[in-house]
Amino acid sequence: MASRLSLLVLLLVVAAASATLTSTAAQLQYGYYNTTCPGVEDLVREELLAMFAADMTLPAGLLRLHFHDCFGAGCDATLLLKSHNGTAQRDADPNSTVRGYEAIEAVKAKVEAACPLVVSCADLLAMAARDAVNFTQGPAYQVETGRRDGNVSRKEDAERFLPPADGNVTVLTQYFAAQNLSAKDMIVLSAAHTIGAAHCPSFSKRLYNSSGAGDQDPAMDPAYAKNLTAACPPGNVASVQPLDPVSPNRFDLDFYKSVANGTALLGSDAALLEDSLSFAYVQLMTNDSYLDTFFADFAASMINMGRIGVRTGADGEIRDTCAIYVD
Ligand code: HEM
Known part of the structure; x- marks a missing residue:
């Protein structure tokens, strides 16, 4: 009886160990x-x-x-x-x-x-x-x-x-939480907008109908808003504006500095000032001595993002062409 029990225990241990091995093999x-x-x-x-x-x-x-x-x-x-x-x-x-x-x-x-x-x-x-x-x-x-x-x-x-361009911090945090990412991941990864551009429709509501009453977003720096209205008259869908107006091709802290001084392009970026946790991070990152901290945070959050819903091991496939038609 005792030996049967120990055999059973042994089998369970082996099964658990091989399950661990299988799942480890299927990790990134x-x-x-x-x-x-x-x-x-x-x-x-x-x-x-x-x-x-x-x-x-x-x-x-x-x-x-x-x-x-x-x-x-x-x-x-x-x-x-x-x-x-x-x-x-x-x-x-x-x-x-x-x-x-x-x-x-x-x-x-x-x-x-x-x-x-x-x-x-x-x-x-x-x-x-x-x-x-x-x-x-x-x-x-x-x-x-x-x-x-x-x-x-x-x-x-x-x-x-995909999160909306006019989402506030509560909404954005929910979209990130749905992917198992934290509020900090959201605040850090938003700074991807230190490079690149957005088309006028992504921010024109802020210029012409911020609260639904034909008004401009009062959080925008007036001179910045004036430039944007000149570049994006109502109905313009084709023009683009830099997400970081200071250095759109350089990955740096200018994104957070723009958020802090009212020259963030997207509503979702400007909203980072409205929540105490994101406000504190933005303020910290207006100080150049925190560049290395931001870099380390960004790298860590990119790794987290890169783990979302991955297929590994026997799941999924390797194709010879990425963009094939599936229907
Ligand atoms: C926090 C929520 C986010 C929202 C609401 C958002 C929204 C947007 C919008 C509306 C645009 C402009 C699209 C256009 O008008 O063409 C944009 C551009 C961009 N986004 Fe985001 N985004 C978010 C997070 C992220 C994240 C996490 C990354 C990467 C890690 C990212 C990387 C970029 C880049 C690099 C561009 C510029 C693309 C280009 O120049 O073609 N964004 N985003």
Whole structure:
């Protein structure tokens, strides 16, 4: 009886240990491709650096691409998939100005030539975001890899999970919490807007109908608002304005300084002043001596974002082309 019991205990221990092993094997890790595609991260960086040199605005596009993929339905490259019926994530309104798809496909082609069917599109998006941040003089950080790609892309996922440009801190925090990200992740990752641009419709409500009474957002610096109204007359949908008016191609603290002095472009960024936790962080980051702290925070939050809903192990697939039609 005693020996049966100990056999049972032994079996349970072995089962638990192998379950742990299985789940560990299916985790993301640093250097996942070290043996299966050595040098792939350098290859990706080299390809991107050439593209960034030709187009200084591309890094912002690629940083946003990773964010929109991760929030859409997990970091599984389903944002890249296409639909003939207009039902994929990329067909959703919040993704209408997302860009950089061709750059990822070009990198994927180079990677396929070196290591066929080994490296996922989702990992390329994470590497590209990392390289975009570093190219614009932001922090250098390692990305975890080992993601696999999904093959179902639903417009509704993007519509449901991407945060609104006029959201306040409570709303934005809820969108991040839905992805297991903290309020701090939200406050830190909003500073991705230290690079890149927004189209007029993303902020025109602040200029012409802030509270629904045809008014301007009183939180905006008047001179800044005047420039924006000149650049974005009502009905202009095509023009863009920098999200960080001081240094739109440099990853630095100017984003927080702009928020603090009323020259943030998006309502969601300006809203960071209205909550005590985000207000305190913004104020801290107006001080250049906290640049390293911001860099470390940003890198940590990017790693957190890169873990959203990942497929690993036997889940998902590795495709030879990222942007295939799924219907
Ligand atoms: C906190 C919630 C967020 C909201 C409400 C938001 C909203 C927006 C909006 C409305 C635009 C402009 C789109 C356009 O008009 O073309 C934009 C651009 C951008 N966003 Fe966000 N965003 C958020 C968080 C993030 C995060 C977490 C990242 C990356 C980690 C990010 C990266 C970017 C970048 C780099 C751009 C510029 C893209 C370009 O130049 O093409 N955003 N965002």
